Amino acid sequence: MSIFTSRFILEIDPYSKHFVFNLPNTWETRPHEYGWAKNFAETEDIVLDAACGLSHPLKFYLADKCKEVYACDIDGRILSKSSILKDIEDTYGTVIDDSFLKHSFTPIHFSQSSLTNLPYQNKSFDKIFCISVLEHLSKEDMEQTFKEFRRTLKDQGLLIVTFDYPAINLEELKILLDKVKLKFHGDYSFDKPDNVLVSTIWGELNCFRAVLIKD
Template sequence: MDDRFESRFFRQSDPKMKEFIFTLPPAWWSRCYEYPWASKFVESSDTVLDAGCGISHPFKFFLSDTCREVHACDIDERILSSTAILQEIEADFGQEEVTKFPLRHFDNIHFAKADLAKLPYEKGKFDKIFCISVLEHLNTKVMQSILKEFKRTLKDTGLIILTFDYPTINLDTFINIITEVGLKFNGSVSLTLPDDAVFSDLYGRLYCYRAVLRKG
């Protein structure tokens, strides 16, 4: 059975990678699980979006070596500056990582400064939209607008692969929003918090939920 399509909490038994392009800092407690899972959806023929990609965050760089066409957008204007991106990589991961960083990524990725609730892309552009640990930073109204934009820019056969912190986002609220905007889960769904759920106490007790969505 292909477990990757199940929407559920990450478990400690899930694949974990401490290095994903860069050595991931301990404070990025969920990324070592999120990135290996999200990477399972990537195909060489895909046109993809890393939505709310962050400045130094490595998933967009992974995509650029794998997919046919890669777009990455963030509200932070530094996303448009290769110099600023390298500075942030140094701040987060160290000078050695900057020295080793393949500059081809700047040519292989289409960067954009963008509000996720007003994406600058045409209807039905993307095979996959990735949104990793972004939604928990937004209120319910904005999250609804963003998911509407994801639906608009997704191909009819496309997938939205996203993760978010719980209980920062209430699962019942999330389900109501995706239903209202015309999305649905792609695959089985578990809302039960397992005993071995991945968690962090760095910012209060947080868990990480993963979801795979498609057009309803």
């Protein structure tokens, strides 16, 4: 099945238990989310990791793969190198070496910002990644966030997202996407198979992946 198909993530999907770092066991769906999202990182891409978190590894993976990497988060500590490195050590028990700093940390352009008001020019990015974030937004903020993603995405760019279900209603999401002039890239399915991946740490949740483009 194509990586471009928007659907629920399944137990049998590829996953990356080691993704820059050894991921904590409590991150039940994240290895699968990263295992899918990494397929979209290409060498000539200018990319954004939106609401990147301090220690979350996607931005560091992208820094090794892509031409230019931007990362933003609402947490003010995102502008503090020492705070990010401490959070990495606290999360993974990893001691940071010079090679990591040179290849995976230093190239990243960090910004503190809300997703509803991104500090980037129109049509800046080939890809925008937003992993397990949307479910934490109000409906109003989600709508404005999608508008900002659309504004900062290049005309042929891709928006790569994952989010928790049923925290986000898929039919309501489809209506919202129509409103903000985004659409699924290629095939999509809202059917939930028997072998759907389940997360139990915050209640019984499933993870949906989506590839979006400008309508």
